[in-house]
Amino acid sequence: MQLSMKPAYLSHLQAAESAIRATGERLTQPRVAVLACLLASERASSHLDVAAMLVDHHAVDRVTVYRVLEWLVNQGISHRIAGDDRVWRFMINPQQTSAKTVAHGHHAHFVCEACRQTFCLDKTIPKFDVKLPKGFRPSEIDLLVRGRCAACV
Amino acid sequence: MQLSMKPAYLSHLQAAESAIRATGERLTQPRVAVLACLLASERASSHLDVAAMLVDHHAVDRVTVYRVLEWLVNQGISHRIAGDDRVWRFMINPQQTSAKTVAHGHHAHFVCEACRQTFCLDKTIPKFDVKLPKGFRPSEIDLLVRGRCAACV
DNA sequence: ATTATTATGCTACTCAGTTGCAATTGCCAC
DNA sequence: GTGGCAATTGCAACTGAGTAGCATAATAAT
Numbered sequence: 001m002q003l004s005m006k007p008a009y010l011s012h013l014q015a016a017e018s019a020i021r022a023t024g025e026r027l028t029q030p031r032v033a034v035l036a037c038l039l040a041s042e043r044a045s046s047h048l049d050v051a052a053m054l055v056d057h058h059a060v061d062r063v064t065v066y067r068v069l070e071w072l073v074n075q076g077i078s079h080r081i082a083g084d085d086r087v088w089r090f091m092i093n094p095q096q097t098s099a100k101t102v103a104h105g106h107h108a109h110f111v112c113e114a115c116r117q118t119f120c121l122d123k124t125i126p127k128f129d130v131k132l133p134k135g136f137r138p139s140e141i142d143l144l145v146r147g148r149c150a151a152c153v
Numbered sequence: 154m155q156l157s158m159k160p161a162y163l164s165h166l167q168a169a170e171s172a173i174r175a176t177g178e179r180l181t182q183p184r185v186a187v188l189a190c191l192l193a194s195e196r197a198s199s200h201l202d203v204a205a206m207l208v209d210h211h212a213v214d215r216v217t218v219y220r221v222l223e224w225l226v227n228q229g230i231s232h233r234i235a236g237d238d239r240v241w242r243f244m245i246n247p248q249q250t251s252a253k254t255v256a257h258g259h260h261a262h263f264v265c266e267a268c269r270q271t272f273c274l275d276k277t278i279p280k281f282d283v284k285l286p287k288g289f290r291p292s293e294i295d296l297l298v299r300g301r302c303a304a305c306v
Numbered sequence: 307a308t309t310a311t312t313a314t315g316c317t318a319c320t321c322a323g324t325t326g327c328a329a330t331t332g333c334c335a336c
Numbered sequence: 337g338t339g340g341c342a343a344t345t346g347c348a349a350c351t352g353a354g355t356a357g358c359a360t361a362a363t364a365a366t
Contacts, residue, residue, distance in 0.1 A: 062354095071313095087353070110291075139266065140300070144297065215346095
């Protein structure tokens with residue numbers, strides 16, 4: 001593995017650009033770069049992960065990374081996951097419905113206690129019913145499984 | 154409602170003391186007081202909730218509150234819940250098995266988006282099976298339902 | 307190109323939670 | 337009870353994620 005290896009997100013810049021264009025909002029370098037990072041990763045990324053990935057070719061201020069990530073959530077493009085280490089992690093939404101439609105539904109994630117990586121389980125976890133006490137209205141359901149991932153057994 | 158009303162946790166001091174005695178660890182004022190707070194609340198309490206409850210009759214340093222809460226988790230007496238506001242909340246474990254036995258199992262909570270209160274759903278949510286990708290070993294499963302509680306509809 | 311609008315970058319801040327250490331307290335042996 | 341040691345508390349200073357304000361720069365519409 002060479003130090004000069006190109007970061008993986010570079011091949012997602014095109015896709016990122018068109019996704020952002022589709023929102024009708026402003027197309028900016030940081031938005032394209034941050035979104036490309038999320039597209040390039042199958043796992044959830046923290047603000048720091050993103051900033052570190054971009055530092056060489058698309059350095060972005062850390063505050064801007066926060067703001068862009070939040071913007072992506074508001075656009076319905078990604079969602080955020082609260083980790084045990086009090087760090088938000090972000091991940092592309094699986095099925096891109098029409099933007100502006102806030103996807104309020106199920107999320108299921110696996111977080112490895114050893115390597116801290118967060119995986120998306122939306123494909124493997126079946127839907128299930130939730131019965132709440134009287135008067136309680138659900139808007140979103142998150143399932144979090146902790147344990148060891150395949151690489152950390 | 155008078156200002157001089159006695160805080161609810163005072164009536165749980167006895168129970169707290171005997172629970173701490175049962176661990177075989179040291180019996181201290183802060184441990185008794187903090188545990189009594191958790192016993193007195195049906196909802197999850199943050200470190201700040203606890204400190205505020207104790208300020209009049211059993212004032213405890215905030216660092217000590219943190220440490221006692223962590224100790225209670227390690228003793229298997231309570232568990233912690235990560236909130237969307239990056240604040241830990243703590244709650245007595247429902248069925249007290251023998252201390253030292255770390256309860257690794259399901260937890261289910263409801264957090265109200267309006268009042269931020271966290272409720273325990275362990276009684277109302279049925280168990281369900283989780284199928285993980287190959288090689289993934291689960292150790293704990295948390296279910297988090299967001300929405301509006303009965304008081305905030 | 308010019309201009310109004312919006313996003314970025316920077317600095318400084320907030321706030322939950324942690325660390326180091328000295329002073330105190332609980333508990334055991336006597 | 338009293339002495340002594342280990343564990344715990346309290347305090348102060350720190351860390352690190354996330355946020356707010358504002359001047360500058362970039363976008364996109366005219």
